[in-house]
Amino acid sequence: MKMPIYLQEPPEILITPEGVRTDGRGPHDLRPIKMTVGVLNRADGSAYVEWGGNRILAAVYGPREVHPKHLTLPDRALVRCRYNMAPFSTEERKRPGPDRRSIELSKVIREALLPAIFVDKYPGTVIDIFVEIIRSDAGTRCAGTTAASLALADAGIAMRGLVTALAVGRVGDWIVMDPNHDEDMYGDVDVPVAFLMEDKEITLLQLDGPLTEDEFNEALDLAMKGADLVYEMQKEALRRPYLVVERSVAGRES
């Protein structure tokens, strides 16, 4: 029997009337981000991403033989994905093993990446994508999708283009970029989004409302702007594998 020791108090105010957030960012700023590609030796492709307080490893194995065999798709690659949180990634230790949230996110991330992969090029094989959250700090599914997209590219998997993900949200009357831990816990609405950047199609969109139609449209537009910034970092990271690509992307400053 264990008991919780980290019961948290919500902050008094999430955003000031001037738009200053609990971590000092403006409403349209991203948190600091670092990306490194090719961090693992065994995996066919890998990436490590730090995004705010998040720490995420993504790795890809494949195309390879399918086990168990009866899952083989004769005309295209099977794509599997596992999103997994480490026991030490949270304040209170998380029990190892899948729960309902991680089962859903595994599917959501797979479906975010699938439209980008030329699965027809690898019939009868499997591409396994692993997203390991080793430190969690709001927005892991988006940071994980972004990392996994890099790992796919690092593995040399043929793709229509990179997938770039980030969350936007509503805090009171503000539509904000890239919600932090406080905003994720006590904010009003969280909207994770992913784009296939080649044609700006949306491959991941979830929402835990409510948003008016206008707010919804504003949120999608803001997400697109943030994705452009993150996408540049992804491309840079792929140009310089094994080197850390690092930036604190603040809309105000750019």
Add this chain to the structure above:
Amino acid sequence: MKMPIYLQEPPEILITPEGVRTDGRGPHDLRPIKMTVGVLNRADGSAYVEWGGNRILAAVYGPREVHPKHLTLPDRALVRCRYNMAPFSTEERKRPGPDRRSIELSKVIREALLPAIFVDKYPGTVIDIFVEIIRSDAGTRCAGTTAASLALADAGIAMRGLVTALAVGRVGDWIVMDPNHDEDMYGDVDVPVAFLMEDKEITLLQLDGPLTEDEFNEALDLAMKGADLVYEMQKEALRRPYLVVERSVAGRES
């Protein structure tokens, strides 16, 4: 952590000296029964049965290919059965998933139906029988067997004849037909029985005693009488699929 809120008190008396039961029936009366065949679109055969407060859906898929393949029987059909109680079928919510009782009843129902099925006609295939208890009110295994037998017939599976099941029991000195919830909980003996009606063979018989030899023989005879009534309803339901066949079968009135 949840706590029970429906702890029930037993009734003061289960049966009066004149043989009146807690639901007003006489000792040899059945509860009201409704049967409908062909209620589901996807299943190869289906039936819906209301029996007293019980609500039961049975469905059959097959004969179809066996998965996993190594279970295939080269000379006959494999017959599988799953008896399952819905979480909302009981006063206190039932946790989803099999428990020891449902594992046993799945076997007992399968073995009650198996002697009726011409398994030799479908070598190398599987016939899957599903019994879903959506409202439970004493006698679910018998009502479920009766429903499953209809679903098999609705699926066009070749059979020696219908299987008809019902329980009898002992309450004090009375051998009673079709025990109700009170009698099931607080009565003395419950005897579920199923007959292959073509030749009056018994394909299900359980007992949670004690009964003297005479009582045991009386119980079997009473069960046979009840089965005759239920059997007529089954045949009628099959003659008019998609229509509700309904009757309150009271021995006193017939």
Add this chain to the structure above:
Amino acid sequence: MKMPIYLQEPPEILITPEGVRTDGRGPHDLRPIKMTVGVLNRADGSAYVEWGGNRILAAVYGPREVHPKHLTLPDRALVRCRYNMAPFSTEERKRPGPDRRSIELSKVIREALLPAIFVDKYPGTVIDIFVEIIRSDAGTRCAGTTAASLALADAGIAMRGLVTALAVGRVGDWIVMDPNHDEDMYGDVDVPVAFLMEDKEITLLQLDGPLTEDEFNEALDLAMKGADLVYEMQKEALRRPYLVVERSVAGRES
């Protein structure tokens, strides 16, 4: 909810200055041991061992076909082992099913026996070894390995020789043979060892320290001496299958 009723108090002294132990043995004495080979009818080979308060059944099936097939090794036999404690083998009832300890011991025992088996002689097959602890009283992994080795021989599996296992330990300043339950619970160090007796190679060695280098070497030497005694009993048991081979092996008396 169940609660423990057998919380035990440690004995006041585990060994006297003269080297007398809680069960009256001297430091280098074995507990009484009985071995019988061929105790089960179905198994291809079997053995029953009483060792102090331990009661252990070992059985071997194989070489036989591998299920599931994909585990088959084309050039040699697959060897599987399951170490299992009965719910009634301990003071407090043990929940059925594998736990971390039994998963580890299953591997440790398999690896203790594997070097003795001519696996090349049985390509594409499996040899299944089962060690059932029905009464546990310190040293079950060693008594189980010893029993399993007999069961393999009884099954006619080609082997380099018998595997003989026993534990030694440190209690205060004494290096003792075959620790008993008190010493296992409250002693300082437990060292289970197994030897492939043909060439005196060590196939099992664990240790839950600390031991100085000298103590470690002394422990290995003492284990070798004990193994010689147990080995003689094993050979005798195999010469007279179905008869009980029984001895209390005290170093002082021999």
Add this chain to the structure above:
Amino acid sequence: MGSQEEVSAASLLREYLRDLASRGERKDGRAMDEMRPIEIRSGLFTKGEGEAWLSLGDTQVLVGVKVDVGTPFPDTPNKGVLMTNTELLPIASPTFEPGPPNEDAVEMARLVDRAFRGSNAIDFEELVIKEGQLVYLVMVDMYALDHDGNLVDALELASLLALKRTNVPKVVVREDGGVTPSGDFFPLPVRETPISFSFAKIAGRLMLDPSLEEEVAADALMTMVVDSQGRVCSFQKRTGAFAPEEIKRALSIAREKWPQVAERLGLLEG
């Protein structure tokens, strides 16, 4: 995996549906933004405190709501608890298998859960018996009975109805800490009417409430939940990819359809 014939039959059907879609037509003759008929079966089917047996075309679902009493979550001591569970019963489809919920079932359960949370539909603070210690637990068990496509909307609608019909048994706390039903009931405080709308995209065309054949042939699927004020409370892109304009257009359609569905469910007040 299916045999060669099944595979080519499936791809023929897909071609046919694409063809129809590109002309703005559907196999069952519906308009692109037309839902199948919704029927609510009357009767008593469960031992739930609330229930609904609903069909959407040939898709059938049954939802039962059980209300239990238990301890609140440590971080919300003054709130009742909502739990959702989806069972894709093997009776509903030849492809469903017995066992714990798979990823589709989990996604649907969580989607319905978010529909109610995202719309703040349930007043959880009214579900407290003793702050920090005893609250009502509302368990929504969703059963797929017959699968002809768009299970998720059917399950969400049936859940909404079942929750709106739920009567919570009032309990009194005994001295030993246990609880006893008082015999009184109060209606579960459901303050909003979040309604789920799913769309398939085939050959670049959006179609509302896809049938099973349309789901199988779809390039992309999405589900959104809209409340009485036209706000989007929950969203899930389920498969494939959508252009932002497609998503915005679908939201407009959903907002437009809301009153019609609410009325059909008997939930349109005033």
Add this chain to the structure above:
Amino acid sequence: MGSQEEVSAASLLREYLRDLASRGERKDGRAMDEMRPIEIRSGLFTKGEGEAWLSLGDTQVLVGVKVDVGTPFPDTPNKGVLMTNTELLPIASPTFEPGPPNEDAVEMARLVDRAFRGSNAIDFEELVIKEGQLVYLVMVDMYALDHDGNLVDALELASLLALKRTNVPKVVVREDGGVTPSGDFFPLPVRETPISFSFAKIAGRLMLDPSLEEEVAADALMTMVVDSQGRVCSFQKRTGAFAPEEIKRALSIAREKWPQVAERLGLLEG
């Protein structure tokens, strides 16, 4: 599934047994209503509070009874708890696999459970330590060691014996709510002697205590439990179908055989 040769060997054996049965004979020379020899192994084999290692012909089983202390079920606050568990150990048969109890193991465990409940054999009210709070939990773990047919009767007999031999450790309740053994024991109150009898039907003939070969060849199997007063306490048609007269005849045989088995177990009083 076995090779072609195994299949035809099995069907040859089946034919042979049917042939014998139709002449009223059995392969091992027993009469149709004759049980195999029952042996009870002496010694100390477990850490149970009761135990029995029993063989029925070449079938061997081991039953251990553990007595624990715990809370009663909410609906029977003034009764102790009986739990049964069957493990079909992989050492007992080449067809048994490690893992949680399968349907056969569950059926046997529940059948033995009903044998004791149906005969009211155990006085559960004497197993209360503190009403509604603390009772004795009696756990019967049944191990199949060697399977040559009719495991269920062997397990039931061994369980009966083990329960009759069980000594319950008296406990005292400490101030902190925990319990400590007092050092005293009392015999588990087992008031009846329910005995299990299984029958196979081959070629229309009933045979008591079927061997493994007979079980495999049987058209139908049933098990009934009879008490000292000749009452049937538990019944389970396990496979196939029986005419009502066959069942009634089997019950007569079981009632007739009861004293002989009870005596063999040393449980025939006075």
Add this chain to the structure above:
Amino acid sequence: MGSQEEVSAASLLREYLRDLASRGERKDGRAMDEMRPIEIRSGLFTKGEGEAWLSLGDTQVLVGVKVDVGTPFPDTPNKGVLMTNTELLPIASPTFEPGPPNEDAVEMARLVDRAFRGSNAIDFEELVIKEGQLVYLVMVDMYALDHDGNLVDALELASLLALKRTNVPKVVVREDGGVTPSGDFFPLPVRETPISFSFAKIAGRLMLDPSLEEEVAADALMTMVVDSQGRVCSFQKRTGAFAPEEIKRALSIAREKWPQVAERLGLLEG
């Protein structure tokens, strides 16, 4: 199982490594008793109270230590609790699969557990908050990230480092029995420095810190843990067989190497 080509490539490699070994050489040029370089990555990687990301050659592991509060084991009411868990992440090797720990993962977790217990490294009595009721639970979660052999030493070293770095959050017990962090911390009392050394035997030669290729080609593997006083605290023969002299020799090497590794980890005190 791998194709024919893979099998023969593997056996060619094995032959090559045996050949080298018999000449006292290794494929990567190391001496037989030479470890690969140990690197400790700096940064903040987890939400653990202690952590270490360590590489041993191309093998990488990450260990996080979480400290919780809970009840002690009934038989050690005055001691804190240590728990170890190993996850062989599927990112680390093409042969690792998602799922609960397999026998290799369990063996490693228990081996590391014994390393700390066997050396009495942690002062568990300092981890009691309220005797018999509340203690600190120290959970060591070991993640294999990249597998190039000898995971067990890498995991043990990283665990040692993570434990030495662990700061325990002091808690105060509230009136309701719950706990609240006081804001203060104290270092986990780790009193010893048990270091793990693994050896492979190839062609009769012992080699320290085997690479993945060497592990696969090895005839036998063993791991031992040595403390600052040169005592052996834990031992595990993992595969194959060793002569007693080989084991004694390996222990001498491990004792000799201890200071070098302790220094590399920054744990060699003045």
